[in-house]
Amino acid sequence: QVQLQESGPGLVKPSQTLSLTCTVSGGSINSGDYYWTWIRQPPGKGLEWIGYIYYSGSTYSTPSLRSRVTISVDTSKNQFSLTLTSVTAADTAVYYCARTPARVRGVIAFDYWGQGTLVTVSS
């Protein structure tokens, strides 16, 4: 059974950098079968796709955040990470990591999710 677990600071000051890591267990991140994804949800609001990374290092991210987002992968630790620079209060959200099957034609689905971690941007 695949499990994902987010970790990182729960409080970040405005203008600083948010950094989160997702640890994958029960399966290898070094697989061509999946994308590894970050999604966030501001309190009381809907889901927002941030981006995903392939084991090879190829990344895709939402245009609205692209200039501030970096997603990286460490296959030796079975982890992938998110950094978001120059944060503001609008970046306060629950951040989820998730797995996405890569070879299902015409479909993008997140089949396993971490429990989520709340990151608050405040001084």
Add this chain to the structure above:
Amino acid sequence: SSELTQDPAVSVALGQTVRITCQGDSLRRYYASWYQQKPGQAPILAIYGENNRPSGIPDRFSGSSSGNTASLTITGAQAEDEADYYCNSRDTSGNHVVFGGGTKLTVL
């Protein structure tokens, strides 16, 4: 267009059938996936592709699609189905992912 539109709220009487819809241009080319989210919990994948249910999802959940609209149908809604439901798909470029705004389902 890169948007998916959902009704903000839908209600259904216990045991009745309810359909939750998701509209967007990208749905003419890509399938929607559907997620159930209960308060304080991570979303759970409920339907993906043409009409596929992951293991553990009751068969009262089904999916369909026509034109630019995807639908999630719950046949015989149960009290435990009360939750927020989100659709997602690729956007029209195929390179990015979009979510609908979510539908809050109330079971009366």
